[in-house]
């Protein structure tokens with residue numbers, strides 16, 4: 060269970076700024092702050108849910124692309140240049156809730172966005188009760204988990220010059236399996252009509268860095284890039300620093316030599332549902348009566364602000380929802396929240412108040428269930444519910460054709476006993492039968 064806190068879901072920016080003055084901590088997607096609260100790393104009085112704020116948008120205005128801070132990673136993936144940057148974050152469930160503003164504020168040195176936004180010269184808009192300021196992304200990051208955000212400010216928008224998006228953009232990532240953070244990230248912009256290349260590197264040093272290089276042969280440029288770096292590469296549990304430098308060099312060479320596109324097309328949904336929005340604003344200082352619609356029936360129970368949706372569901376008999384890792388990695392606890400797959404171990408019960416929660420018993424998914432049975436895609440069955448829920452959202456909202464290039468970045472649930480071959484066969488079979496049906 061996370062440490063104790065009071066919860067408030069604010070109705071607008073004015074209310075948010077009032078709570079910020081009193082030291083409240085913003086909650087966006089919760090995909091970084093909830094793990095921190097479970098680990099007792101973060102402590103404060105009020106956790107301030109900002110998901111009602113009007114900050115979820117992608118729009119073009121005056122030659123600028125403007126991305127609202129609450130735009131989720133899966134929504135950012137619809138921006139062609141940023142499609143691979145966003146789709147390679149974690150897995151489908153984390154991307155349904157995690158937001159671009161939350162990722163930048165969290166300032167993990169291995170976060171996907173920093174190297175990409177550095178080469179695109181993005182700007183960050185910070186707003187407070189009276190006024191706002193706009194910072195270059197290169198001035199925004201200070202050190203791991205530290206940025207220039209002041210206590211009375213919120214990130215409200217990320218701004219990118221449209222012109223910057225016309226240049227060829229490439230993105231490479233090295234990471235171990237599952238929904239782990241990357242171990243090496245390289246982003247590259249090849250300037251049109253200029254013999255220049257800009258390179259962003261993340262997950263290797265204590266901060267993301269950016270380098271400008273003149274065009275030369277790829278081998279020389281890769282060597283030159285390494286010679287310009289004075290920071291020491293950091294070892295992590297999977298990859299030694301020295302190995303990371305070799306990977307950077309290979310990535311740079313390949314990205315310069317290879318002209319294939321790094322754009323991943325995703326399915327454009329007609330009807331956009333949102334896993335975060337609950338239009339009601341309320342406060343929960345201590346225990347409250349939570350009314351949550353699960354599989355079409357309203358379930359009532361007393362919860363603390365820190366009660367996880369996973370515990371609420373299991374306590375009320377929805378035992379098909381399983382607890383696995385409890386840290387957002389295995390996907391065993393996946394359910395649908397307003398039609399989107401999310402991890403119930405990284406979602407608070409109070410966040411689901413007034414929203415629609417579904418388990419497999421509350422949706423029609425015969426093609427998917429049959430495909431899992433026919434392909435023997437389970438043994439003990441512990442992970443199966445999570446896989447079915449993630450597959451349902453993936454085929455409905457990301458890629459009904461289950462192409463390899465989206466599947467490998469989307470379904471990352473962990474199965475301890477079956478292995479993944481039959482599970483992938485089942486997902487592909489369900490995709491063809493759903494496509495045949497439509």
Ligand SMILES: Cc1cc2nc3c(=O)[nH]c(=O)nc-3n(C[C@H](O)[C@H](O)[C@H](O)COP(=O)(O)OP(=O)(O)OC[C@H]3O[C@@H](n4cnc5c(N)ncnc54)[C@H](O)[C@@H]3O)c2cc1C
Nearest residue numbers: 087088089090091092149157158161162164170171214387
């Ligand atoms: C299993 C797992 C794997 C992951 N893998 C990756 C990965 O491969 N690559 C990657 O980049 N990320 C990864 N992440 C992190 C993920 O991208 C998070 O979504 C992101 O870091 C935080 O966004 P959030 O909206 O969930 O923020 P929250 O968790 O809600 O908040 C994070 C921090 O930002 C603050 N904050 C949030 N919004 C604002 C705002 N608008 N203004 C000011 N402060 C704000 C909060 O107070 C908090 O301190 C992973 C997470 C998990 C659980």
Ligand code: FES
Nearest residue numbers: 383384385390404
């Ligand atoms: S992801 Fe929730 S229990 Fe593992």
Ligand code: FES
Nearest residue numbers: 438440442474475
């Ligand atoms: S079938 Fe046993 S954990 Fe996946």
